[in-house]
Amino acid sequence: MLNSATGTMATVAQDIKQYTADDIRAIKAEAVSEAKKAVAKFLAEWTESTGGNEYGEPMYCGFAWTNIYNIKGNTKLGKAFKAAGIEKDYSGAYSIWDPAEHRGQSMDAKEVGAQACADVSVSMALLRIWVAEQTNRKRFANVWK
Numbered sequence: 600m601l602n603s604a605t606g607t608m609a610t611v612a613q614d615i616k617q618y619t620a621d622d623i624r625a626i627k628a629e630a631v632s633e634a635k636k637a638v639a640k641f642l643a644e645w646t647e648s649t650g651g652n653e654y655g656e657p658m659y660c661g662f663a664w665t666n667i668y669n670i671k672g673n674t675k676l677g678k679a680f681k682a683a684g685i686e687k688d689y690s691g692a693y694s695i696w697d698p699a700e701h702r703g704q705s706m707d708a709k710e711v712g713a714q715a716c717a718d719v720s721v722s723m724a725l726l727r728i729w730v731a732e733q734t735n736r737k738r739f740a741n742v743w744k
Contacts, residue, residue, distance in 0.1 A: 661706025
């Protein structure tokens, strides 16, 4: 749960149904922070190992996001997700689009950020998480809790 004195995550609730909007905001903030760090590390390592290019990132264009499944919107938890600013997508999952907020087009970088977001979310017990990417066809990588 969120430690209101420090604004950081303390012990995570054993029952996800007890999470409040503040708890979910804190988990999302931690996940986004880790996603940004992961993308920065990936791009630095990529540039060092390849010498980089004029765009500063791999030239494989696409999108990536993190989906959180099995939460009904009409439950206390679903309402907490909505209050925390996480909306459902067309598949019915709560979706965090481009969690690293990477302003490039590299799907490789976006995928690294989405995976880091999912890793934090799973460690915070946010049920079933998928990292999804899209180019001309969809590819999925699963992370399960």
